[in-house]
Amino acid sequence: MPTSLKKAVPHAVLLVYVAIILFPFVFVLFSSLKADNVEISQSPFAFPKDFYFQNYVDAWVQAKIDVYFFNSTYLALSTAVLGVLLAAGTSFALTRMKFRITSKIIYQCVLIGLLIPGNVLFIAQYILMMKLDILNTHWALFWPYTAGALPFSILLISAFMKSMPNELEEAAIIDGLSAPGLFVRIILPLTLPALVTVFIINFLGNWNEYLLANFFINKDTLRTLPTGMVGFRDAYQTNYALICTGIVFSVTPVLLLYAFLQKQIIEGITAGSVKG
Known part of the structure; x- marks a missing residue:
């Protein structure tokens, strides 16, 4: 098989895969731009x-x-x-400060947190929010969202910080930087790819979260998009054009994030894989 053909086959397979993935979204996008159900039913896959x-x-x-x-x-x-700021600060303390025994214990607790499915904590979270008297407020979602993302965020950022050479830290200390100054002026800028990746992962997880938002929030004015879309679907279940329009609104931020930050995502995913 010629070399050019060998290189073309994987690209062709990937193009077919991308076409299959994008086809439903293209259908939804075209449907959102059509006038009514008649036009959608007559030409479901045609251009408006x-x-x-x-x-x-x-x-x-x-x-x-x-x-x-x-x-x-x-x-x-x-x-x-x-979540990114808390995870970055925790990762800095675990990987760059000399608390070996304490850091190991905390790091193991973080790893254990990764083994616990989020849905298992649902009842405990509901009782806690109820005792704090913050149900039916956005605080009932704010704190679980922030805390739930910490284990994975700390794991990823710690892997990136461990790969950073100690000479940078030593040079900064010689120049008179304190621990907070070292963290803000040296560590955070160097870990930006990992921070951006963690931010995107946390944002997407919180953007798509449904279970907590459905049970912790009952006021319609406080609902998030996933729970609001359920009522939207029920109210406009016979208007497919409007339903498709709502879907476009829900996925637009995700597409924009990937479009503008794809380089940082790729760099952050490989964080810590190469010793710097």
């Missing part, structure tokens, strides 16, 4: 005859997608940012 953007206006305003979208956005962003 006319771009009917009124669907997006109706879904955004009348179906309260704007409220659900805002709730999901600020909850996912705030918890992801706080």
Whole structure:
């Protein structure tokens, strides 16, 4: 087999795979731009005859997608940012500070946290939120989202920090940097690929989370997009164009994140794989 053909076969297979993955989304996107169910049923996979953007206006305003979208956005962003900062600080203490026994004990506890499925903690979390009297508020989602992401975040960031040479730390200390200054001015900039990857993973997990949001929040004005989409589907179950429009709104932030931060994602996934 010629060398050029050997190189072309994997690319062809990947292109077919990408086409299969993207095909449902293309169908949803085209359907969201069609006027009504008649056009969708007559030509389900065809390009829209006319771009009917009124669907997006109706879904955004009348179906309260704007409220659900805002709730999901600020909850996912705030918890992801706080989770990254807490995980980075913990990873710095575990890997760069000289507390060998304590660090090993804490690190083992973090690993144990990875072995516990999140759904197992649901009842305990519900009771805790109830005793704290924060059910039916966004705090009931903020704290579980932040805490639940810490084990994996610490594991990934710690692997990246362990690969950093000790000479950087020693040179910074000689220059007079304290531990907080070393962390902020040296460690955080160097671990940016891992931090971005952890942020994206946490953001996507919080953006798509449904179980806690469904049981901890009952007020419609506080619902996140996944739970709001259930009511949206029930209210507009006969209007497929509007349902497809809601789906487009729900996946747009994810696509934008991958489009602009794909380089950092790839770098962060390989964090710690090569000793620096």
